[in-house]
Amino acid sequence: MGCKFGSSPTQFSDNLSVVRLETTKLILEPLERIKRADSRLNLTQGILEGVVGEELGVLPGMDSIFSALAIEKWVRFLGSERSDSQREFDIVVYDGISTEETLRVLGAASRARWHLRYIREMANKTDIGRLTAPLILKLGYESIRLNGASGDGKSSMEIWDDVERLLEKAAAAFTEPSRFNCHILMDPNNKLSVRSALRYWGCAIQAGTQVSGAFGFAPQSSIVSAEVIEKLSPLAFALVPYLSSYSSVDWNATIGSLANDAEEILDAKSKNFQPSVRFGPSKKSVTLLMPGFDKSEIKLYQFRGGSELLVEAGDQRRVIRLPSGMQGKVGGAKFIERSLVITLR
DSSP states (O other): OOSOOOSSOEEEETTEEEOOOOHHHHTHHHHHHHHHHHHHHOSSTTGGGGOOGGGOOOOTTHHHHHHHHHHHHHHOSSSOOOOGGGOSOSOOOOOOSOHHHHHHHHTHHHHHHHHHHHHHHHHHHSHHHHHHHHHHHHHHHHHHTGGGOOOTTOOHHHHHHHHHHHHHHHHHHTTOTTTOOOEEEEOTTOHHHHHHHHHHHHHHHHHTOOOOEEEEESOTTOOOOHHHHHHHTTSOEEEEOOOOSSSOOOHHHHHHTOOHHHHHHHOTTSOOOOOSEEEETTTTEEEEEOTTOOGGGOEEEOOSTTSEEEEEETTEEEEEEOOGGGOOOEEEEEEETTEEEEEEO
């Protein structure tokens, strides 16, 4: 970008700051919070005080976890939403490790709720769980301090409920257009790039979020084929100029060159999303928007007596809770355009 920046936000130009998320530094603050909680609870009897954060290496998966925790401080998807006067930044753009890893992060909260269900059951129904879970649970709760509250006087059941509500709130934040936006990028003149973009659109839906629009990297004078526009429908599509990765970028000139349709896509308040799940009570059907996939790539499972539908596609799984009047076993499924229509019986 033509300038040096580090682990704290550095102003790059007017209304634009840049920060490099370095896990070796991000790990220090959570460790200190755990130490402070442990000093109150005396769970490890002072052992944690001897842990030096600077000595800890980065394990696989930690980059995404600690990056998400760092971003949470700016966007507050786990806590109450900040007012305009309290916001340090209006928009936070995250350039992740890879598209696949970013999708994992987006779906982490909803997936964690599945795991929480089983962990809670083990904690309540096994001897080792009843012995160790309350202490570990309270240490984690005190470290995070959900909603700024202390865990003093709270039962394990109340803490479990608070954690589940937190995860539910975090998962919901990624579906709110006013708080989170996701876009797909492609070369509209490259068929492979367009095909990959469609698949990432479907994977984003599977991860539990919505795609707000699509951008094509091409000269503004380029003509995009009607076939590409049709494949992306109903997503809004706009062309954006190429950005060189080998030289500095004049961001003011780049932003000024954006066409009106590109600016409208970036406007978080002007989104009309097509729902990814539609229920048809009269026909007892469920319609799933699944762009980028064909029927052979999708697997359907039911493990809880027909109250839920587990959909597996694109190395992603999601659980769809069925309304009480529509619960039942899968009777059939067929593709209509980019949607999978499932009939229940």
